[in-house]
Amino acid sequence: MTRLPGIPGLAPLVAFAGLLAGWEVAARGIGIDGLPPASRALAEVPGILADPESLINIGASLYRMALGFALGVAVAVPVGLMMGRSRHVAAFFNPLLMVIYPVPKAALMPIIMLWLGVGDASKTLVIFLGVSLPVVYHSYQGGRAVEEKMLWSAAAMGMGAPARLLRIVLPAALPEILVGCRTGLVLALITMVTSEMIARQSGVGNILFNSLDMAQYDTVYAMIVIIGVLGLALDAAFERLRAALVGWAEPSQALMVGTT
Amino acid sequence: MIAIDAVSKEFETKGGRRHLAIDDIGLAVADGEFVSILGPSGCGKSTLLYIVGGFVPPSRGSVTVGGKPVTGPGPDRGPVFQEFALFPWKTVLGNVMYGLQQQGVGRTQARERARALLAMVHLEGYESFYPKELSGGMKQRVAIARTLAYRPSILLMDEPFGALDAHTRTRLQNDLTEIWERDRKTVLFVTHSVEEAVFLSDRVVVMTRSPGRIKEIVTIDLPRPRDRVTLLLERRYQDHVVAIERMMDAQE
Amino acid sequence: MIRAGRLADTLIGLVPIALILLAWQAVHSAGLAPPALLPSPAAVFTRLAQQLGSPAYLEHAAATLYRLFAGFGLALAVGVALGVAATGSRAVGAVTGPIVRVLAPVPKIALYPAFILTLGFDDASKIAAVFVDAVFPILIATRQGTAVVEPKLAWSARAAGVSPARCLVTVVLPAALPSVLTGARIGLVISCIVVFLAEMITSTDGLGHLLVRAARNFQTVDMFVPLITISLLGLTLNAAFNALRARLLRGFPEES
Ligand SMILES: Nc1ncnc2c1ncn2[C@@H]1O[C@H](COP(=O)(O)OP(=O)(O)OP(=O)(O)O)[C@@H](O)[C@H]1O
Ligand SMILES: [Mg+2]
Numbered sequence: 001m002t003r004l005p006g007i008p009g010l011a012p013l014v015a016f017a018g019l020l021a022g023w024e025v026a027a028r029g030i031g032i033d034g035l036p037p038a039s040r041a042l043a044e045v046p047g048i049l050a051d052p053e054s055l056i057n058i059g060a061s062l063y064r065m066a067l068g069f070a071l072g073v074a075v076a077v078p079v080g081l082m083m084g085r086s087r088h089v090a091a092f093f094n095p096l097l098m099v100i101y102p103v104p105k106a107a108l109m110p111i112i113m114l115w116l117g118v119g120d121a122s123k124t125l126v127i128f129l130g131v132s133l134p135v136v137y138h139s140y141q142g143g144r145a146v147e148e149k150m151l152w153s154a155a156a157m158g159m160g161a162p163a164r165l166l167r168i169v170l171p172a173a174l175p176e177i178l179v180g181c182r183t184g185l186v187l188a189l190i191t192m193v194t195s196e197m198i199a200r201q202s203g204v205g206n207i208l209f210n211s212l213d214m215a216q217y218d219t220v221y222a223m224i225v226i227i228g229v230l231g232l233a234l235d236a237a238f239e240r241l242r243a244a245l246v247g248w249a250e251p252s253q254a255l256m257v258g259t260t
Numbered sequence: 261m262i263a264i265d266a267v268s269k270e271f272e273t274k275g276g277r278r279h280l281a282i283d284d285i286g287l288a289v290a291d292g293e294f295v296s297i298l299g300p301s302g303c304g305k306s307t308l309l310y311i312v313g314g315f316v317p318p319s320r321g322s323v324t325v326g327g328k329p330v331t332g333p334g335p336d337r338g339p340v341f342q343e344f345a346l347f348p349w350k351t352v353l354g355n356v357m358y359g360l361q362q363q364g365v366g367r368t369q370a371r372e373r374a375r376a377l378l379a380m381v382h383l384e385g386y387e388s389f390y391p392k393e394l395s396g397g398m399k400q401r402v403a404i405a406r407t408l409a410y411r412p413s414i415l416l417m418d419e420p421f422g423a424l425d426a427h428t429r430t431r432l433q434n435d436l437t438e439i440w441e442r443d444r445k446t447v448l449f450v451t452h453s454v455e456e457a458v459f460l461s462d463r464v465v466v467m468t469r470s471p472g473r474i475k476e477i478v479t480i481d482l483p484r485p486r487d488r489v490t491l492l493l494e495r496r497y498q499d500h501v502v503a504i505e506r507m508m509d510a511q512e
Numbered sequence: 513m514i515r516a517g518r519l520a521d522t523l524i525g526l527v528p529i530a531l532i533l534l535a536w537q538a539v540h541s542a543g544l545a546p547p548a549l550l551p552s553p554a555a556v557f558t559r560l561a562q563q564l565g566s567p568a569y570l571e572h573a574a575a576t577l578y579r580l581f582a583g584f585g586l587a588l589a590v591g592v593a594l595g596v597a598a599t600g601s602r603a604v605g606a607v608t609g610p611i612v613r614v615l616a617p618v619p620k621i622a623l624y625p626a627f628i629l630t631l632g633f634d635d636a637s638k639i640a641a642v643f644v645d646a647v648f649p650i651l652i653a654t655r656q657g658t659a660v661v662e663p664k665l666a667w668s669a670r671a672a673g674v675s676p677a678r679c680l681v682t683v684v685l686p687a688a689l690p691s692v693l694t695g696a697r698i699g700l701v702i703s704c705i706v707v708f709l710a711e712m713i714t715s716t717d718g719l720g721h722l723l724v725r726a727a728r729n730f731q732t733v734d735m736f737v738p739l740i741t742i743s744l745l746g747l748t749l750n751a752a753f754n755a756l757r758a759r760l761l762r763g764f765p766e767e768s
Contacts (some may be wrong), residue, residue: 313671334671362669386675
């Protein structure tokens with residue numbers, strides 16, 4: 001967003017430290033149980049990460065997230081690209097997407113749990129739904145923006161429609177698709193946490209609320225920090241990947257369409 | 261009076277290299293004088309105008325207007341940009357009224373003044389149009405009216421007629437001379453057209469190619485008020501045009 | 513011609529929605545799923561119509577709407593103000609830039625427990641949750657939009673004697689309006705979603721609470737009704753927003 005002079009990556013670190021410092025000062029100033037200082041919450045983090053049970057929980061959460069994300073991308077990219085290349089396909093899907101868009105995907109959790117039970121399948125399905133929408137949207141935009149002439153010349157060379165979609169539209173739309181994937185990744189994490197908060201079965205969202213119920217406020221905040229850092233790390237890692245794959249394209253200026 | 265004193269401008273390019281856009285420009289423009297600036301593309305004409313406007317600071321040297329050093333934009337110097345730069349969210353009337361209202365002129369009074377100016381640039385009836393609904397020449401006339409509205413004593417015009425067709429261009433040139441004859445504003449006028457410069461100006465400044473320096477200043481001693489058609493037949497006019505054309509060719 | 517095309521597009525678009533309803537009805541009629549798991553569409557929509565006329569239900573909807581608009585309004589005010597200030601002042605930009613970059617990818621809903629602890633279980637914590645989630649897209653869009661405003665627009669104002677701060681508000685912000693509104697639209701949908709989720713996680717009223725309550729009592733029909741309501745609400749807000757946008761941007765050249 002803003003380009004700062006000096007070492008790249010330093011400014012966010014300073015900002016991160018500043019936020020923690022602000023929290024520490026505010027907590028000490030306000031002095032209520034519900035807001036422990038940053039130092040106390042951070043002191044809890046190693047304990048949580050060393051506890052095998054919570055590690056298994058976090059691992060299970062991440063596994064579901066990865067699965068939901070992969071499935072979401074696998075379905076959403078082709079759908080989005082076809083929407084981008086055909087007006088009829090776009091007209092077919094657009095109203096449906098508009099109806100689904102304002103519905104919080106994690107809110108489907110209770111209904112899906114009725115059908116699929118409380119296991120991994122429900123949570124993965126909800127994450128899948130959460131990821132799909134932004135990826136469809138950005139693939140659609142990316143597919144729509146592909147230069148017509150490129151496709152004409154490919155068609156003139158005798159390339160069939162499916163091959164054109166795979167060999168021309170996909171690479172040309174890749175920068176925009178990856179923007180969608182990046183948003184989708186953050187959304188996957190959000191959907192995961194939220195659905196676990198609602199289902200209260202297992203996972204990081206569950207740990208968060210269990211400790212809230214048990215008035216272990218330090219743990220609550222430690223979990224918030226862990227989830228936050230997880231979000232940051234995933235985003236940064238994906239940004240690396242994006243830069244490596246499509247370094248030739250303009251740096252992404254996309255908005256984070258971030259919630260489920 | 262505008263006094264440009266040994267002004268240079270260096271830009272820092274992306275790679276960290278320095279690029280000298282204009283070099284050691286010195287020029288004094290008297291009150292009520294019409295001065296045109298001619299020069300090859302990229303020689304720094306716009307940059308010079310922006311510096312006088314106070315939009316861009318010079319790297320070296322200084323500009324004073326009426327004895328006071330220029331440190332920023334001010335309502336004594338009204339710019340007219342080649343790109344029009346109209347406010348797209350305001351109507352024609354709203355664009356012209358903007359400067360007046362910001363200066364605290366009341367709404368009704370500002371509207372009256374704006375209407376009169378629009379009439380002067382032959383745009384009656386277009387008050388409620390948005391800029392996107394106007395042709396290029398109309399937009400440029402709105403831009404001129406918008407600048408004239410707050411009564412700057414100096415006009416800084418950057419290729420104001422550059423994007424227009426020949427016919428509209430001639431009309432606007434005539435309009436501009438008319439306005440100038442009446443108000444005698446000081447005008448600094450950038451153009452690529454030698455005929456336009458000679459027709460309008462008291463003096464024509466010819467710049468070298470980048471980095472821009474002043475190559476020559478030609479005084480246009482043609483009588484005023486000038487009439488385009490008579491001027492075209494006039495020997496002295498033709499001589500000036502040819503002489504300046506040669507000057508420009510010489511640096512190709 | 514264009515008209516007919518539009519109409520055809522709309523009809524095509526209704527196909528998948530109709531198909532879903534048909535499949536739903538078919539599954540129900542064929543007895544593939546017990547009504548306790550999947551009620552008939554007729555039952556759901558009758559209940560929806562009933563509820564939309566019921567004062568008790570509307571009160572819940574009003575609670576949701578209040579939190580939504582309070583959070584969104586706050587996010588709009590703060591996001592736009594900070595975004596403009598970040599463009600107008602180097603110092604503000606240098607401070608907000610990195611902070612936004614750190615916080616934007618953080619799943620903000622995880623902060624909701626912290627809001628419960630500090631602000632209580634009432635409206636305030638939910639409004640705060642809506643606010644933190646909606647403020648970032650608005651702030652980022654405003655910052656980006658104002659940063660790329662053609663400098664000559666601002667120069668034209670500055671030359672008329674307008675102060676830099678005033679120029680920021682009267683020229684830079686309106687010039688960035690298309691981008692600001694895009695951010696606001698995203699923020700609005702996010703507000704819809706977050707308020708509902710927050711109500712589901714802990715609440716005693718609101719549409720999200722109704723869904724959770726129905727789930728606890730295994731009243732399947734009543735689980736669908738709030739979901740459809742929030743979807744309708746989103747569609748309505750989106751349509752209203754588009755109308756407002758078209759009016760505000762009538763002078764701007766259209767884009768796609
Ligand atoms: N913001 C900037 N950053 C870097 N270099 C610049 C910038 N603005 C102008 N320049 C450089 O300064 C030189 C002069 O530019 P300027 O726009 O003043 O030329 P000009 O004479 O007005 O050209 P034209 O007749 O094409 O309008 C050019 O070489 C240009 O590349
Ligand atoms: Mg120029």
